[in-house]
Amino acid sequence: MQAPQREEIHLNVPSYKKNRSGIAKFVVLPELIKSLLSLAHGNADVECGFSENAALITDDRSSLSDISINGLRATKDAVKFYGQGKVHKVPICKGLLDNVKEAHSRYQVDQEITQRILEKKEAIVAAAKLTKHKELVLVGKEQNLIGQRKILQEDLENVSKMLNEGNSRLEATVATKNFAGVEMAQLLIGGAKKKLDVLKTQLGDNSDQMNQLKKN
Template identity: 30%
Template sequence: MYSMEAIDDSWITKRKYNGLDGQEHIEYHEIDYYWNKVLSIVRFNGYSKYSTLAKLVKNVRIVSHGKADVERGFSTNGNILTQERTLLSDKSINGLRAIYDDVDYLGYRSVHKMPISIDILRAVQKLSALYKEEASRMKALAATQQQENEQFQKIEVEKKKLLEQEQELMLKYKRLQLEHKTAQLLLDEGNQRMGNSLKKGDFTDVHAAYALNKSGTEKIKVIDEEMTKIMENVSIIQQKRIHAEREQSRKKSKLAAE
């Protein structure tokens, strides 16, 4: 544990000397020097002995001792983000902050007090050209995104239309299934009556049975053809829907990437 570590006094004390008053004075190292020594201690395998402590110390060291810098930053942002500048992008705000901080760092405090050199003029011209280029690129990107979004919405409408068509066909298919059952009942009844007539040797009901049989058979044939055609159309619609969904997913990913 760190509390049990044998700390070399030279990590703390930089030097001792006697002042003009004859008293002994001690000059200490900076705190960074001390922690650098402590956190450089390694185990026998070469790994840091106090890796967790290192994280704690680093986080504690970056904590501000006051709110002055934070408050100053808010004040600066307040001066930059005026009522006429409410639509500035993050990039523009960062650029203005960089200029403000650089001017303040150079000691001029205000931009109008800073001398204008040929290098500054060239830098402004270059930045102006870059700004126009960026604005043109963003405009083209916005137009492309709008076009992609319109196509995305168009595909969405097409998907809904295809889904409605598929649902309508499936309802028709279910109705045909009911009609198929009815036709099958007619066919079964005709076969049963035909069989009964043959067993009894009474052929008076044969014609009626034959008519039922024929009607049921023809109806089943027509229904089967319609059902087959419907399922073929449903399959085509489903393929179109799958293609539309893939295309929509591709455009959605493209819009997200842009």
């Protein structure tokens, strides 16, 4: 008994039957059948393609690009189709001769395009690395300024304590009328004020550098 063709199977499915209202039954069934009929009966074609690729990519040709592999596969398929698998039986026509003549120029154009793409990618990578490096430098400078500011604030606190101590000694000396300690108190106060002026200037510079860094 001869097996029915795919078209016959498709036309005889119950999805084309309608109910009394004229609405088709099994609406989803046609799509299911189409999907099933589109599946290959086996994977011989795929395995054949893998075998052909394995034959093309040998140890001394392992660096072939996808374009080169596709070109070799296309050439081999053309020889099978036009020459029954024999090169000398492939008919020589004007189109074939023109393609052969233009092959090298096309290859050069393709190489130039590929080179431009590679250069563009390298430029993008280099720019990204430069940006990353700048970010790291800025972060390093910011951390350094934060560390300097912390030290300056600690020094400012110590100098403020020294100034308070000098003022306290001076007040105690005046209260007890023991003027022997006036000179020491004045030295503490004078040294503290000078140090305060220096620290305030350094803190101002630190703030300016931090603001400039944030603008960048």
